[in-house]
Amino acid sequence: MDHNPLIQVKNVSVSFESKHQTIDAVKNVSFDVYEGDIFGIIGSSGAGKSTLVRTLNCLAYPTAGQILVNGTDIRHLSGRDLQAFRFQVGMIFQNFNLASSKTVYENIAFVLKAAGKRGQVVKDKVAELLALVGLSDKANAYPAELSGGQKQRVGIARALANDAKILLCDEATSALDPQTTASILELLKQLNQKFKLTIVLITHEIDVVKKICNRVAVMSKGEIVELNHTFAMFASPQKQFTQAFLNIDESTALPANVKKSVKGKLVRLRYINENATQPVLHESAMQANVTFNILHGFIEYFNDQALGNLVVELIGENENIIMLIASLRKHDVIVEDIS
Numbered sequence: 001m002d003h004n005p006l007i008q009v010k011n012v013s014v015s016f017e018s019k020h021q022t023i024d025a026v027k028n029v030s031f032d033v034y035e036g037d038i039f040g041i042i043g044s045s046g047a048g049k050s051t052l053v054r055t056l057n058c059l060a061y062p063t064a065g066q067i068l069v070n071g072t073d074i075r076h077l078s079g080r081d082l083q084a085f086r087f088q089v090g091m092i093f094q095n096f097n098l099a100s101s102k103t104v105y106e107n108i109a110f111v112l113k114a115a116g117k118r119g120q121v122v123k124d125k126v127a128e129l130l131a132l133v134g135l136s137d138k139a140n141a142y143p144a145e146l147s148g149g150q151k152q153r154v155g156i157a158r159a160l161a162n163d164a165k166i167l168l169c170d171e172a173t174s175a176l177d178p179q180t181t182a183s184i185l186e187l188l189k190q191l192n193q194k195f196k197l198t199i200v201l202i203t204h205e206i207d208v209v210k211k212i213c214n215r216v217a218v219m220s221k222g223e224i225v226e227l228n229h230t231f232a233m234f235a236s237p238q239k240q241f242t243q244a245f246l247n248i249d250e251s252t253a254l255p256a257n258v259k260k261s262v263k264g265k266l267v268r269l270r271y272i273n274e275n276a277t278q279p280v281l282h283e284s285a286m287q288a289n290v291t292f293n294i295l296h297g298f299i300e301y302f303n304d305q306a307l308g309n310l311v312v313e314l315i316g317e318n319e320n321i322i323m324l325i326a327s328l329r330k331h332d333v334i335v336e337d338i339s
């Protein structure tokens with residue numbers, strides 16, 4: 001990378017002391033987020049995701065380590081500087097956190113007023129934000145009159161009201177149905193592209209990561225197990241935990257009776273981008289004098305990158321199969337023996 005990270009998390013740990021024990025919620029975590037990233041943190045419940053993301057806007061403080069945003073150590077911010085920093089870092093939540101006694105307009109105007117804005121400036125800005133999230137006709141509605149997706153749109157408008165440069169999303173789509181989730185993710189992607197908005201998103205949903213994150217960290221028991229570009233993470237996860245967590249095995253699992261009847265060598269192939277079609281396999285197999293049976297296959301798309309998944313039975317002489325596998329690997333096909 002040729003530019004400086006917008007967020008630098010350096011050896012951050014967060015512990016909670018209770019009467020009987022110390023809970024190490026985040027353990028020595030380090031990562032960088034670059035401007036324009038949609039950075040996903042995925043992990044199961046209790047992995048420490050919420051605690052970690054809350055340190056990014058000073059809702060929680062590290063017990064050890066350091067967080068720099070735009071080169072500033074945010075631990076040292078206080079008073080007006082801390083307030084100004086918080087305006088730069090908006091946050092949205094699973095349960096939306098809207099004030100139920102306030103209208104949509106008032107929910108958004110509130111944070112503009114907290115930043116010292118008044119009068120027509122507030123009115124114009126709320127109108128602009130509502131148009132941005134597609135809710136211009138809902139200014140006078142109360143949260144109870146909105147669907148979950150509409151509530152989250154208000155949450156997004158409020159989070160960005162003071163021209164936030166960073167948006168933190170804490171399970172922002174976990175309470176929404178799949179279709180509404182897709183529309184909120186689409187909105188986040190648009191905001192990311194239009195304003196170069198940097199997004200740090202925590203989720204336990206693999207599909208959310210696949211749909212919009214360009215980079216992802218897998219978290220377990222307070223630690224980052226693996227971090228990579230999303231496509232690379234799904235194409236070739238390095239850690240067994242990641243393989244299992246991302247359901248890489250399950251997504252190409254064969255029924256037991258099919259597996260039992262396999263006579264040849266069983267391999268899983270992952271083809272990347274321009275190789276995401278079958279000709280590579282056909283040609284290489286012909287050259288190596290190996291025949292094959294495709295037992296399972298699908299192509300996934302990550303933005304404009306394609307990842308082909310195939311489970312194949314290879315039939316032929318052992319040395320020919322070895323030759324075929326070598327040839328596939330030369331074509332950047334990831335080959336795993338799963339027999």
Ligand SMILES: Nc1ncnc2c1ncn2[C@@H]1O[C@H](COP(=O)(O)OP(=O)(O)OP(=O)(O)O)[C@@H](O)[C@H]1O
Pocket residue numbers: 016017018023024025043044045046047048049050051052
């Ligand atoms: N304020 C707190 N006091 C004590 N323990 C806490 C506190 N906040 C979080 N924890 C503990 O820290 C650990 C990590 O929790 P955290 O909420 O960060 O995980 P998570 O990955 O976000 O999970 P979830 O999706 O369930 O919220 C858990 O064991 C949790 O009980």
